[in-house]
Amino acid sequence: MKRASVYRIAASATALAYCYAVQAGEAPRYEAAPGWVDAVSVASVDRGENNDLIVSDQQVRIEDGLRWDYHDRVYRLSDVKDMSDIGTLKFQWLPDKGDLIIHEIVILRDGQIINVLDQGKGLEVLRREQLLEMGVLDGSLTATLAVPGLVVGDKVRTRYSITLSDQALKGDVQSQIRLPRETSNAKGNAISVMLQGRAAPEADYTRVMVSWPVSMDVSYKTSSSVEISPPVTRDGYQWLEIALPLPAADPPPADAPLRYRMPPTLQVGTFANWADVAQTMAPYYFTKGSLDGLTDLADKVDAIGARPVSTLEKAVAALELVQEDIRYLLNGLDGGNYIPQSVATTWRLKYGDCKAKTVMLLAVLDRLGIEAQAVLVSTNLGNAVPESLPIPGAFNHVLVRAVIDGQEYFLDGTSVGANIAIIGNVPPFEYYLPLQEDGATLTTIAQTLPLAPEAEMQLEFDGSAGLDLPVLGSVKVMMVGPRAVQINGQSDKAKEALANGLASNMGEGTQIIDTVVEQGADDSQATLTITGVFPPLFKFTENRGEFTPGRMAKAAQFTPNRSEKQWQDLPVSVGRRTSDIYVMRAKLPLDSSELDVKGKLQFEAEAAGKVFSRKVQVVGREIEFLEQVTSLGGEISPEQLPEERRKAAAIAREKLTFSTPDDAPRRWRFAGKTDRSALQPLEDAYAKAIAKKPDEIAPLEARARFRIATFDFAGAAKDLSAAIDIKASAELFQQRAEMHIRMRDWASAKADLESAYALDPLPPTGMRLANALAHLNQLSQARDLLAQQSGDTDAQRLIAFELAELDAIEGDKDAGLARIEDVLAESPSDPTLLNAKCWFIGTWEVQLERGEEACRLAVERGKNPAQALDSRAMYHLRAGQLEKARADIEEALQLAPWQAPSVLLRGLIKLKQDDATAEQDIADAIARQPDLVDTYSRWGFAIDLAVDQP
Incomplete structure (x- = not known):
């Protein structure tokens, strides 16, 4: 066995002439399989119990400039759906390059062989341009056949060949075959195989075999992770056979460069090297005389040349001409898959694909005296191109490389939004192959000019109303290039949808007031502006608010996983080159001198293939923040990873934070x-x-x-x-009921909760309604309603707490406490239940001697210390331990200053301590939550802002 690499089979001294003439046809041919085919014996296939794909065999013969692909598929119909999916056969081919040849279509049933073709059923040919909406007219034909008389359990066997001799390759041949690995999803993938004629991911018998004359100069190559046996010589031919599926393999990490993540593929070709590919394709991009007779086009070009602008600006105008005057359509008819249509044809039709647009752009640039050439690139192989066998199939796109004032520019006629601001940005392809008569080699695409951002976001916020209140403002996104063209061309509805999507990223509660899209000097520039109400600038944790502008910390995250042994030598892909600018201007509710500022106002660093910069100005209550993150693209070697991780982590920690003082004015000042x-x-x-x-x-x-x-x-x-x-919804009724409760309108609250309960008869709604009934002194109705409730353990506990409240309201506090202790007995360490016991003992002032331990454990074990401290403060107040009560409630309010009941409780404690600020706390709490008067009156507190009569 050999580690797969590039193998070249020596040819005779004199290369064979290109002598095969393709007799391509618009209709399928029905012929026996050629003699070189090694047919599979279905009866000898070792069947898998759960696999319905029995045979997936592909054999390729390369000879005399022709590639002959023979396919054999056998599939068992296990259910009715298979009869629909597999029962209609589809075959696709390119009639200008080869033929579809049907060898056999049979049904295998209980030892019988039923020849479908003998029944007079032929294939129906139709042209199916399935990708036309994507601008692709590939010239293929599709032949279909609905197999008659199928029943579940039948096996359908199709043997057919597709020949291909591409006139553009001048006698050279290429082939790329996916090599499936073992997979657990055999059936689902196999259906796709039968429909599309590809090598099956998994079958009982799967094979790929390629053969060619020993006299031919042929190269082959597989992925580096694939081991295959070398070809053997037999009957004057080299035979390369690969048994499939390949053994299963763990996938590489998603951040590995693409060349490590390519699926296993067998490539076969007759090109000697990349120079050979370049020389073969170059003649199709000669443009001498292309504008002859095209007076109107020549006049347009001459008008560009006459402009008193720089050569670069003229090149941009030429690119804009090709992008905007010629719409995109890939026309693969009549050999067009590799051969571009003429400039005259493109100008007349006003459409063309990448090849046609490139030829036209080359002709225009040549007339302007600008040095340029066509280059092949791959939009999907990235850094895997050098790993490919030298074949045209390694590329799927062509564009123009122009040299202006000693600087190279890559101009893509199929793109949109030509603009001088971003013309120096290189495309997201990593390698290109220049097409020139003397041949060329693969070349890296390098970003030599500064990378210009294609979008800039500017935020304007007015947060002067308050630290924890929504802010007025606008979000402006300024775009240059393709994104600008796209948004300028969208409907108002689509623009609004885009604005809504952007607004959703601004935080919960964002409300849009207006959306405006303004086009710049031309359609390559656009500005989207959203005005509205946005979430507060400051986010509060406990009693402290923080404002952290910028997104650098998130952009700096760099945590590649190389923990697996087989991954440790893999580099990390940084991704495509990008540059983003983020600007924020904000009015603060406090002077900056009152805020604690942490972090650097000016900062610049590089890590993990990105450059980060921050510039901030703070004057009085205004802040201007500018942040830019530029991704350089490329990859990071395994040796660099530890250092780049360290640098990225350091940048992520470089947050700029504005923190409020603990006594900063909060929203409750409006209560x-x-x-x-x-x-x-x-x-x-x-x-x-x-x-x-x-x-x-x-x-x-x-x-x-x-x-x-x-x-x-x-x-x-x-x-x-x-x-x-x-x-109407249960949730809205409940929310309005809460407002009625705040305003102490318990009757209206009851009505809303009854409406909510009718729509959503769940325990939480029932318990809220029962509470309203209790406040209206309708105690028996409340008890009956609680008795009707059911639910999980948590719901049953809450129902027990409500029933305990009713016990106490009716005068039996001991029964209420016993009810809570019964629940606690089932989970004696549960901090929530301990807190419920502590609270009940304190509020109802019952069996105080039993409360201290429960209160202590609730505070020590609870996940919500503010709530548990509030409960213990109530207990300490009832027990006459005022200093302990005061300490607990102060700590609770430090953690949760928004808790109005805690403010009220602090006022009641202060009142006992003869603290002059007690009345202010009580007044503040009642202003925030007026219904506390009703709730606390249950527990014996008469609140008139001055007197506490427990």
Whole structure:
């Protein structure tokens, strides 16, 4: 066995002349298989129990400039769906390059061989341009046959050949065959195989065999991970046979360069080297005399040449001419898969593929006196091109390389958006092959000029209303090149969809007021501007808010996995070359001198194939932030990985953070206030968002959330009512019920919760309704409703807590505590249950001696320490331990300053301590959550802002 590489079989001193004339046909031929075919005996195939693909055999003969592909497929129909999928056979071929030859179509049934062709059933030929909507007219024909009389259990065998002699290759031949590995999904893949005529990923018998005369100069190559036996000589031919499927192999990591991730493939060709390929293809791109007789086109070119601009600007204008005046259509008819149509034809038809556009652009540039040549590239092989056998099939695209003022530029006539700002950006292909008469070799595409960004994002935010309130602002995306052309050409609906998608990335609660797309000097420039309401700049954790502009930390993430032994020598692909600019200008609610600034205002570094830069200016309440991340492309070697990981991690830590002081003003300063003038700009913005989408509930819900956050419960209820009128839901009824509760309107809350329960009769809704009934002193109804509830363990616990509350309200506090302890007995270490016991003992002031241990354990074990500390503070207050109560509630509010009940409890504790600030806390808490008056009255607290009478 040999490690697969490139093998070249020596030819005789005199190469064979190209003497085979293709008798290509528009109709299938029906002939016996050629004598060189080694037919498979189906009876001798060792069948797999669960595999319906029995045979997948492909044999290729290369001779006299012709490639003959013989296929043998045998498939068992195991169900009715197979009869539909497999029962209609399809064969595709290129009639200008070869023939479809049908050797055999039979049904194998219980030892019988039923010849379908003997039944007078021939194939129907139709031209199926399946890719026409993608601008592809490939010239292929498709022949179909609905196999008659099939029943489940039949085996369908098709043996056919497709010949190909590509007139563009001048007698040379190439072939590329996918070599499947073992897979667990044999049947699903096999169906695709039968329909499309490809080598099966897995079958009971799978084989690929290639043969050619010993006198021919033929090369072959497989992937480096594939081992095959060398060809053997028999009857004057070399025979290369590969038994399939190949053994299963672990896939390489997704960030490995593409050459390591290519599927196993056998390549066979008669080209000597890359120079041979270049010499063969070069004549098709000679343009001398191409503009003769095309007066109107020549006049356009001469007008470009007469402009008083630089040579580079003229080249951009020439590229724009080809991109915009000639629409894209790949015309593969009459040999066009490799042979470009003439400039005259392209100009007359006003369409052409990459070949036609390249020839036309070369002719135009030549008339302008600009040095240029055609180059072959691959849009999908990337850095795997050098691993390929030297064949034209290694490429699937052609464009122009121009040299202007000593600098090379790659000009793609099939792209759009020609613009001088980005003309120096190289395309995302890693290698090219120049097409020139004296031959050429593969060349790396290098980015020699600075990489210009194709998009720049600018954000303008006004956060002056508050640290934890939504902000007004705009998001502007300025695009140059193909993306600009695309958006300029979109419908208003599509533009709005794009804006909505961008807005969704700005954070939950974003509401769009307006979307505008403005075209620049031409369609290669576009600016998308979104104005609206966006999430708060500052995100709060506990009592501290942080504003962290920029996305550098995310862009710097570099965590390639090379833990597997077989991966350790693999480099890491950085990806394509890109450059993004991110600009933010924001008005802050506080002067920057009041904020704690951490991180570097000016920063630049390089790591993991990217260059990072940050420039920030802060003056008073305004900040201007500019960040640029440029990906250099290429790859990082295994030896570089540790250092690049370290550098990337260091950059990820280089966050710029603006932190608030602990006593910074928060949204609850608006609680109970009649003056909301500072919030009016936000109110106006939400009104515009609602007016923009009057039939949608999302803008109404967004304003309701804003009003709830700023303690306008009546306004929020009004918005929720409007949303309910559009589309009622249990969730909306529950939200409005919550607003009625805040306003202490328990009767309206009950009505809404009854509507919600009718729509969503689940335990949480039932428990909320029961609570409202209890506040209306309808205790028996509340108990009956709770008795009807069921659910999982968590639901049963919550129901028990509600029943314990009813026990206490009805005067039996001990029964309520016993009910909670019964639940706790099932999970004595559960911190949630311990907290429930602590809270119940404290609020109802029952059996205080049993509360201390439960309260301590709830605080120590709980996942929500603020809630547990609040419960223990209540317990300490009832037990007369005021200092402990004060310490617990202060800590709770440090963790969760938004908890209005904790503010109230602190006020009650202060009142006991004769603290002069007690009344302010009580007033603040009631302003935030007025219904606390009703709830705390259950527990014996009479709150009139001054007197505590427990």
